[in-house]
Amino acid sequence: MDPExxxxxxxxxxxxxxxxxxxxxxxxxxxxxxxxxxxxxxxxRGKEDYDTLPGKRFFTCRNYEADGxxxxxxxxxxxxxxLERLTKRVEEAEQVxxxxxxxxxxxxxxxxxxNSLNEAVYDLTVQVHSLEKVCFD
Numbered sequence: 001m002d003p004e005x006x007x008x009x010x011x012x013x014x015x016x017x018x019x020x021x022x023x024x025x026x027x028x029x030x031x032x033x034x035x036x037x038x039x040x041x042x043x044x045r046g047k048e049d050y051d052t053l054p055g056k057r058f059f060t061c062r063n064y065e066a067d068g069x070x071x072x073x074x075x076x077x078x079x080x081x082x083l084e085r086l087t088k089r090v091e092e093a094e095q096v097x098x099x100x101x102x103x104x105x106x107x108x109x110x111x112x113x114x115n116s117l118n119e120a121v122y123d124l125t126v127q128v129h130s131l132e133k134v135c136f137d
Contacts (some may be wrong), residue, residue, distance in 0.1 A: 020068050030078045034061035034071045042075070
């Protein structure tokens with residue numbers, strides 16, 4: 001075999017393996033587009049497919065081939081993963097809201113302390129002014 005042809009074949013195999021891993025990594029939640037660029041369709045299996053679950057739904061690439069480079073994800077799994085992702089986002093948002101509430105309370109306490117310190121500085125300024133009058137008169 002020609003070394004140049006061997007190198008091209010090896011490069012194609014490497015690209016194919018990378019693409020398989022990209023597809024596997026991206027299959028989470030409800031897919032928006034297939035990695036091949038194809039549009040996704042909602043496929044519903046009919047009774048004529050003799051499936052144990054007639055009416056089973058899939059997110060399927062319009063150009064689907066069983067080569068591992070296109071999406072064909074069961075609808076239930078995609079929706080479940082999307083629901084888990086959204087639930088996690090809601091929990092994170094709730095955590096941020098609690099932290100904002102705590103920070104708001106801390107901010108109010110700090111404002112009170114700043115006002116108290118401003119009053120103390122004013123009192124000290126008045127005392128220094130009074131002492132300067134006594135000392136320099």
